[in-house]
Amino acid sequence: MSKRPDRLSEDDRVLWNLVARTAKPLKGRASVDIPDMAIEAKPAAPQAAQPAANAAGAAKPKVQHVTHRLDEPTLDKLSKGRLPIEGRVDLHGMTQDEAYSLLFSFLHRAHAGGIRYVLVITGKGSSSGGDGVLRRAVPAWLSTPAFRPLVSSHDHAARNHGGAGALYIRLRRARS
Numbered sequence: 573m574s575k576r577p578d579r580l581s582e583d584d585r586v587l588w589n590l591v592a593r594t595a596k597p598l599k600g601r602a603s604v605d606i607p608d609m610a611i612e613a614k615p616a617a618p619q620a621a622q623p624a625a626n627a628a629g630a631a632k633p634k635v636q637h638v639t640h641r642l643d644e645p646t647l648d649k650l651s652k653g654r655l656p657i658e659g660r661v662d663l664h665g666m667t668q669d670e671a672y673s674l675l676f677s678f679l680h681r682a683h684a685g686g687i688r689y690v691l692v693i694t695g696k697g698s699s700s701g702g703d704g705v706l707r708r709a710v711p712a713w714l715s716t717p718a719f720r721p722l723v724s725s726h727d728h729a730a731r732n733h734g735g736a737g738a739l740y741i742r743l744r745r746a747r748s
Contacts, residue, residue: 585679590673605722642740650689650740654697657740658682660691663706671706672713683722684742691729696737710739 649655661678663671682690697704714723720744729738
């Protein structure tokens with residue numbers, strides 16, 4: 573019999589958080605609050621030590637990841653099929669919580685697998701004239717700290733790939 577490790581792996585922790593968010597408590601029991609972030613934040617250095625380090629010039633400021641729009645040549649190649657879309661996920665008919673969890677786990681697996689370009693289908697929204705909730709929310713999610721290490725840039729897809737109801741996403745290169 574093998575001994576189980578005391579800690580969950582990163583993939584197991586992400587999967588557990590996705591499942592735990594969808595669970596409903598038993599009747600008469602209080603729900604357990606699951607944190608929104610599937611990746612734990614690294615503990616910050618003590619506040620007193622930071623000014624001294626910055627004054628000495630020894631510490632470099634931390635680089636902030638920023639998502640950008642795709643450049644025109646890449647967007648053109650994706651829309652014409654000259655650059656392969658290596659993965660796609662359809663978020664139609666999902667709630668925001670379900671869509672967020674699925675999108676995060678999909679992008680995490682794609683990034684770990686070395687995939688560069690994916691298509692995320694959000695749908696165009698309701699037919700009552702308003703924009704869809706996911707159509708508005710997904711681009712905002714891609715700029716949050718949870719997605720920044722995964723996503724390099726994103727833009728609306730070409731008409732043949734879903735148009736305004738889909739997004740091309742370029743993932744960051746996986747560090748070896």
